[in-house]
Amino acid sequence: MIESGKVKEFLTHEEGSIREFAAKYFAEGNFSDEDKLDIMPLILESCEKYSQQEMINRLVLSYAQELPQSTETIATILSRLEKKKEINYxxxxxxxxxxxxxxxxxxxxxxxxxxxxxxxxxxxxxEIAAKDTESLRRELIDFGDKSAGKYTNQFDYNYGKYLARELAGRKDLSSELILDQQEFQFYSMLSLLLLHLSHLHLLTH
Incomplete structure (x- = not known):
């Protein structure tokens, strides 16, 4: 099995397809956020170094959406947007x-x-981050109940995703409490199951 340290070296490789492979490897791999904090700086470095490879850079940056950011990487992105606003997408x-x-x-x-x-x-x-954990848990329950039986284009799916992600990172959230809800509709149970798995993943890393 290839070592992650070796794959990190590929993030700044001159061959675009190799950079794309490395970015996808870390975006989709089972790594903790702490293990991925040094990935985004390498991606930003490579996109600057190989700025002429626009198609590859777009692909690499699309994978970067799934990576944790820091104030340093946001500052770098800001400086690039200020220089060339048309690349904001x-x-x-x-x-x-x-x-x-x-x-x-x-x-x-x-x-x-x-x-x-x-x-x-x-x-x-x-607004979600400013709420206490119990309020968020109840809001997710209510969100799931109201969206039950609907297609994803009939409710704000992304808002539910943001709720679940924020809750998954809360250390004061009881994993047992997440699934102790027999009355929820299908969508609610699905959301809570995903939250449960996300929470357990964070606790074990």
């Missing part, structure tokens, strides 16, 4: 998926660089 999904605590320090600077859709997502995630 490459980086906006990364900012939207980042934890609110690393994006908030840059909100004033990002205000004129992001679309209204992305700014709405950031506001939603900030």
């Amino acid at each position: 490459w980086y906006e999904p990364i900012i939207a998926n980042a934890s609110p605590d690393v994006v908030t320090p840059f909100l004033d600077d990002l205000d004129n660089l992001l679309s209204e859709r992305i700014k709405k997502i950031i506001r939603q995630k900030q």
